[in-house]
């Protein structure tokens with residue numbers, strides 16, 4: 551087996567164990583996932599519409615903390631692997647306060663825009679399940695399906711009346727709209743927050759022009775390429791475009807999906823992307839938590855990377 | 866390319882159930898041209914060729930993990946083949962092989 555191939559095996563193992571023990575694909579305390587909702591008075595479950603965060607904004611910056619382990623496990627011969635994995639079993643990610651506060655701010659900005667759009671929604675708080683997107687994306691389809699049925703669907707059913715689920719990131723939205731319906735009959739409608747807030751009056755939170763780094767999923771799988779552009783237009787934020795850098799059929803990946811597979815390669819891809827984006831503007835706007843984390847940590851002062859929710863807010 | 870492999874019609878059949886567009890590939894190579902990972906060793910056209918023969922060989926087992934799922938290949942493929950799905954199908958087969966302790 552090549553080293554990448556054997557690492558995939560360990561990685562799936564780690565994600566499975568972690569999902570079983572703490573409900574997230576990485577060993578992070580799940581209570582961080584619902585902090586953002588404190589004092590917003592969002593009902594638990596409640597009503598027929600819920601916001602579904604999958605905890606991705608909080609988790610994405612933390613995946614980086616796994617890198618030393620990835621390197622350790624990859625350098626270990628198969629015979630020693632059990633030992634490394636058992637030490638890993640006790641490992642818990644300690645998030646940076648600043649990263650969690652930032653994620654909380656982004657989700658609160660989304661929640662406030664949804665409220666401005668006149669939408670009543672609940673939240674499942676500690677019960678909110680992770681979507682399983684990482685398992686699907688890596689190719690562990692059978693494990694993903696079992697997890698999705700027994701955890702995600704089961705939890706939604708427990709809250710009986712869920713009729714509409716609002717996603718706030720492309721990976722969760724892709725799993726719910728492009729993947730799960732091929733296997734299960736979902737008894738709820740799935741909408742993305744961008745479509746719900748595109749008619750809301752918004753104002754800029756920053757000055758100067760920006761360049762959009764498209765999410766591969768939003769732009770090429772989910773038809774949202776024009777939606778977040780129109781939101782920036784509504785706020786009067788100028789986004790510089792170049793058909794070879796920001797086109798629907800040309801814009802390249804941030805490298806994020808490779809982070810847990812090959813940190814070196816992921817870094818290389820991010821650097822190339824940043825170099826291209828920096829030709830258009832010093833401010834890069836992302837619409838996906840994984841892009842935000844991966845470009846942000848590789849920006850090294852060349853550009854500033856901001857989530858769209860740090861660039862516009864509901865008036 | 867490493868490793869002898871023969872065409873496997875059963876695997877091909879399974880692939881087409883998972884991703885029916887796969888058989889439309891006529892090996893034009895556009896996917897490889899636009900794939901940002903080709904310079905790191907991912908030859909998407911070759912993956913498609915082998916997939917359509919139902920072949921999983923050592924080269925494929927290594928190459929499929931390089932795909933980021935960015936979708937540029939499928940966006941530019943003249944036949945709108947859902948190539949990243951084909952790659953995910955191969956990954957799922959390799960993962961199952963591993964579990965059985967190939």
Ligand code: SF4
Pocket residue numbers: 889890891892893894895896897909910913938941942943944945946948
């Ligand atoms: S671009 Fe499409 S048709 Fe051309 S080689 Fe790739 S998969 Fe086949």
Ligand code: SF4
Pocket residue numbers: 896899900901902903907909931932933934935936937938939948949
């Ligand atoms: S989805 Fe995969 S194969 Fe297709 S262009 Fe992107 S990295 Fe290459």
